[in-house]
Amino acid sequence: MTEMLRSKAELRARLAGWKRAGETVGVVPTMGALHAGHLSLVEAAKAECDRVIVTIFVNPKQFNNASDLENYPRTEHADAEKLAPYAVDVIYVPGPEEIYPEGFATSVAVSGLTDGLCGAFRPGHFDGVTTVVSKLFLQTGADRAYFGEKDYQQLQVVRRMARDLDIPVEVIGCETVREPDGLALSSRNVLLPEATRAAAPVLNRAMVAMAEGLRTGADLATLKAQAEAAILAGGFERVEYLELRAADGLAPMTTLDRPARLLAAAWLGGVRLIDNIPVG
Helix, strand or coil, X not given: CCEEEXXXXXXXXXXXXXXXXXXXXXXXXXXXXXXXXXXXXXXXHHHHCCEEEEEECCCHHHCCCHHHHHHCCCCHHHHHHHHHHHCCCEEECCCHHHHCCCCCCCCCCCCCCCCCCHHHHCCCHHHHHHHHHHHHHHXXXXXXXXXXXXXXXXXXXXXXXXXXXXXXXEEEEECCCXXXXXXXXCHHHHHCCHHHHCCCCHHHHHHHHHHHHHHCCCCHHHHHHHXXXXXXXXXXXXXXXXXXXXXXXXXXXXXXXXXXXXXXXXXXXCEEXXXXXXXX
16 A cells, blocks of 8 residues: 655655655645546656655635535545555645644735636635645655646646746646546536536537637637527536636637637536636
8 A cells, every 4th residue: 555644744754765866756736536537647647757646635725615625525545545556656645734834824826827717706716726736846845746637727827836936846737537428527526416417518518519619710709608508508507607718828818819728617516617628
């Protein structure tokens, strides 16, 4: 069984030997409730790094809703079993005191990239992400860090944070893993009521149709209205956003004149689902 460490002192003791040997360290930061998407990140890290650390920490600072934090699935032992076949070097499961010790008073914030999309609907969320991820980068001493493209805005924000703070880590984005019906894998999917799960792929299907229309030069506003109507008709309660953004920098776009990303968030059965697809 892979070693599970709970303190940064223990972790740093392991790291010291790896660094002396000149070994590269990869980290896969997670909040647990691991699924095939997370495991694809582990596979990528194993292929490219000498040592791999998977972190599991449900970060209270990135939840702006107390019930969302309370309901977030916590499956530490099942996660360890899922990781066993990959033979990662360490599963790092820090307690809150290792990340936010008594008197902790610092926040890491990235402006601009966090203003719209999820940032507009989840105030403080990305400050919580960048604060905890910066600490995990420093505690793990990682040379490379692996994130899924499903949380595309998060990926861009983390890259900017690491670059701006001169943290010597390469942030690597890995392709979204999907269910056979197109639903992007997410730890939140287990919260979907059984009666509404069948409607979940409607979001991705509407986005794919919208992207195809954009590639043919159809009007963005018309396509967006059609996609939102299809999502709501398919059983979703509401669409938070459905936007075309530049793939690099996330600037809003009105015409498809450079590589782009179509990003969406919508509510189904009381669960907030997000997705994005490339358009270019």
